[in-house]
Amino acid sequence: MFLTAARAESPDFGDQCGDAEVIAPNSITNGYITKGDGCNSWGLWSSESPDKDFFKITVPDSGTLTIYTTNPASSPIFDTLGRLYDSDCHWWDPLAANDDAGTGNENFLISESVGPGDYYLRVAGGHWNMEGGYKLHVEFAGTNAHTIMAGAASGGSISPSGAVGASDHGIQTFTITPDACTG
Ligand SMILES: [Ca+2]
Numbered sequence: 001m002f003l004t005a006a007r008a009e010s011p012d013f014g015d016q017c018g019d020a021e022v023i024a025p026n027s028i029t030n031g032y033i034t035k036g037d038g039c040n041s042w043g044l045w046s047s048e049s050p051d052k053d054f055f056k057i058t059v060p061d062s063g064t065l066t067i068y069t070t071n072p073a074s075s076p077i078f079d080t081l082g083r084l085y086d087s088d089c090h091w092w093d094p095l096a097a098n099d100d101a102g103t104g105n106e107n108f109l110i111s112e113s114v115g116p117g118d119y120y121l122r123v124a125g126g127h128w129n130m131e132g133g134y135k136l137h138v139e140f141a142g143t144n145a146h147t148i149m150a151g152a153a154s155g156g157s158i159s160p161s162g163a164v165g166a167s168d169h170g171i172q173t174f175t176i177t178p179d180a181c182t183g
């Protein structure tokens, strides 16, 4: 009898910003970094995995974005590196980068104050010859403790309208403009 061991090599996610996997600001995602040959695309020795996984996170509001990995049971010692980018996703200009601040074995942890917009996260393995799974946690805590839904049914307009954030004991001003009299 011949048994083939199932290798949990998926899911692998896109290696570049343009191929980023869209994930929610509060989510948990399982990923997998594959082992490489230790060389990056310029043929230089690299201290991190050639395989990268990119994620795109759309933040709805101002607040704190906390991103970290933990070790799934299948990969108890996998070592991750994290980099957070703004919407430009220029690899040389991360907003934040971390190697080992998380819990467990050498997991990264990034906690960054952000405004609304698109952000990119790059996950890599912490050693060129390492392969394994990771569990990616994204947690977003908005600065605005309350959301006011504002709308004008008829006869005028209100500004701002829609979902408007407000802090605890904060003041939010609305401008109500009646329509011109047409009678
Ligand atoms: Ca990848």
Ligand SMILES: [Ca+2]
Pocket: 079, 080, 081, 098, 099, 100, 106, 107, 108, 126
């Ligand atoms: Ca690490």
